[in-house]
Amino acid sequence: MAQYFVGVDLGGTNIKSGVLDADARVLCKLSVATEVDRGNAAVVGNIVHAAEAAIARSGVDRSKVAGIGIGSPGPMSHRQGLVINPGNLPCLKDTPLRDIMVKKTGIRTTLENDANAAAFGEYWAGAGKGVRDLVMYTLGTGVGGGVIVDGRMLRGYFENGAELGHMIVKPGGRRCSCNQEGCVEAYSSAYFLARRAEEMINEGRPSSLKPLVDKGELLMAEHIVEAAKAGDRLAAQVWDEACDYLAVAIVNMQHVTNPQRVVLAGGLIAAGDFLLGPIRRHASELTWNLLDDLPEICFATLGNDAGVIGAAGCAWEADRTGDW
Amino acid sequence: MAQYFVGVDLGGTNIKSGVLDADARVLCKLSVATEVDRGNAAVVGNIVHAAEAAIARSGVDRSKVAGIGIGSPGPMSHRQGLVINPGNLPCLKDTPLRDIMVKKTGIRTTLENDANAAAFGEYWAGAGKGVRDLVMYTLGTGVGGGVIVDGRMLRGYFENGAELGHMIVKPGGRRCSCNQEGCVEAYSSAYFLARRAEEMINEGRPSSLKPLVDKGELLMAEHIVEAAKAGDRLAAQVWDEACDYLAVAIVNMQHVTNPQRVVLAGGLIAAGDFLLGPIRRHASELTWNLLDDLPEICFATLGNDAGVIGAAGCAWEADRTGDW
Numbered sequence: 001m002a003q004y005f006v007g008v009d010l011g012g013t014n015i016k017s018g019v020l021d022a023d024a025r026v027l028c029k030l031s032v033a034t035e036v037d038r039g040n041a042a043v044v045g046n047i048v049h050a051a052e053a054a055i056a057r058s059g060v061d062r063s064k065v066a067g068i069g070i071g072s073p074g075p076m077s078h079r080q081g082l083v084i085n086p087g088n089l090p091c092l093k094d095t096p097l098r099d100i101m102v103k104k105t106g107i108r109t110t111l112e113n114d115a116n117a118a119a120f121g122e123y124w125a126g127a128g129k130g131v132r133d134l135v136m137y138t139l140g141t142g143v144g145g146g147v148i149v150d151g152r153m154l155r156g157y158f159e160n161g162a163e164l165g166h167m168i169v170k171p172g173g174r175r176c177s178c179n180q181e182g183c184v185e186a187y188s189s190a191y192f193l194a195r196r197a198e199e200m201i202n203e204g205r206p207s208s209l210k211p212l213v214d215k216g217e218l219l220m221a222e223h224i225v226e227a228a229k230a231g232d233r234l235a236a237q238v239w240d241e242a243c244d245y246l247a248v249a250i251v252n253m254q255h256v257t258n259p260q261r262v263v264l265a266g267g268l269i270a271a272g273d274f275l276l277g278p279i280r281r282h283a284s285e286l287t288w289n290l291l292d293d294l295p296e297i298c299f300a301t302l303g304n305d306a307g308v309i310g311a312a313g314c315a316w317e318a319d320r321t322g323d324w
Numbered sequence: 325m326a327q328y329f330v331g332v333d334l335g336g337t338n339i340k341s342g343v344l345d346a347d348a349r350v351l352c353k354l355s356v357a358t359e360v361d362r363g364n365a366a367v368v369g370n371i372v373h374a375a376e377a378a379i380a381r382s383g384v385d386r387s388k389v390a391g392i393g394i395g396s397p398g399p400m401s402h403r404q405g406l407v408i409n410p411g412n413l414p415c416l417k418d419t420p421l422r423d424i425m426v427k428k429t430g431i432r433t434t435l436e437n438d439a440n441a442a443a444f445g446e447y448w449a450g451a452g453k454g455v456r457d458l459v460m461y462t463l464g465t466g467v468g469g470g471v472i473v474d475g476r477m478l479r480g481y482f483e484n485g486a487e488l489g490h491m492i493v494k495p496g497g498r499r500c501s502c503n504q505e506g507c508v509e510a511y512s513s514a515y516f517l518a519r520r521a522e523e524m525i526n527e528g529r530p531s532s533l534k535p536l537v538d539k540g541e542l543l544m545a546e547h548i549v550e551a552a553k554a555g556d557r558l559a560a561q562v563w564d565e566a567c568d569y570l571a572v573a574i575v576n577m578q579h580v581t582n583p584q585r586v587v588l589a590g591g592l593i594a595a596g597d598f599l600l601g602p603i604r605r606h607a608s609e610l611t612w613n614l615l616d617d618l619p620e621i622c623f624a625t626l627g628n629d630a631g632v633i634g635a636a637g638c639a640w641e642a643d644r645t646g647d648w
Contacts, residue, residue: 156582157457158617258480293482
């Protein structure tokens, strides 16, 4: 009997949802406003509505929906099905979302960290299809991560595994938002690479970006990419170092979970080969020569749908393993 | 029905073996010479003999021996049951040791990387008992590693996972034996911390160890520990940095596999609190303050028996999961 899975991607602005079949085909998807300002009950209601509306729109018989997967921002607990204290969804503090969902819909539900869910999406249906050992980096404002080990999500004892942005790649280096020094996020995230360029310009280093900074405009990663492509030396240095430190992190993952493939996602991958080329080159230069086990490095393919697909994938996995 | 497991720890000088029950109790253990110089057939014969002699000495009915586990130096393949090309056992190059063992003994056999096997030993019966997410560092001539994720051995796609000594903790830093720059092994192994002290002394830095170096004596890690304890500033600096870089590696593992416990083994742990104190202190200083998930850091408890116990544990695990 055909079975279907609902994916819900819980964001600070919108809740995306969709219905997928067991082969990860998307039957339908939709988006509703989160309405954070309206408080806990309203947001929870919107989450339930996003799932129900997707089921209704898909035309799938409700009895054939085998489960719901929800991708939630952290900190959260998969084991307890609990949203703990997400920065952009303060009203969901300490909400037992999994059990609420089961009660309101009558459908088995699993709750997963959104970065983990996105990685599972790429593993199930995207750039990691057919790969059982996978590492994913999401290069956005921060650097997120997800790790699949032998086909299973890596969660860790404290359920904070795969926080790959906070691997220290330069002890004593730049202060990260997490208060550690020298995290890969402090060099390779869109936010920090722009801050780094601003600081260097403010220290008097010449750059074509100086007029923007002097105007008080906040530099964006896109500015750095454009300026670096146009030959700006400061921008090129910041960009190259962002790629270099990410390559250090990837080589370190090579020696820890030893993945077949590393998948890069997030806003920065819009830079295309201008990102992938230097990362691959640095990784090849940094890695050992004892064994030939550097993973492939490539881009994610699911784009903005990774969250919904991955959340549905988590439900598919829970159904397959009986681990709800 | 009670079941028993044979562990074989394959070393360049000796082959250790033992028989354990399913509760990891050691019924007997023994050691035979490897006899590397006598070539492949002789060494393989000695491995078979080590297993058979342990069974005979244990007094256990052969029909109750559920399996044999062999811990082999790498590179090797668990999946293929193949010894590939171990540096200290060149005559075993490309030997399908698992299948040979099955043929010669009639007992199911599993082959595992020796560092992984030792980590599994601590997980099954030592400092990691009761812990499902564990990281082990073996601090000897090199820095070895083993990782247990949710009760399962982490092996990786290329079967080179948990090569924890080759995590880069200082990009552009000291050249490691693997040819990478800045590996934790290049700072925190017994071999490299002694080399580092020698180099600093040869550069003219004052140290109480200078007379030893001038005599052409090879410094040992024990010399560094003694001198550091006695107040030698150079030795204290080298030792503290060894602890500091290992703490960086531990914090990075905190963010990757997120273990409950990190177990330290190998020759350097003879330094006791003089090692553990600075590592714990540095890790506490280095880690983030977003969440309280720094793992416990403690010493291994199985000592030299970890290899045999862990190899038997791998057989116990293979029997339990049916994954031979």
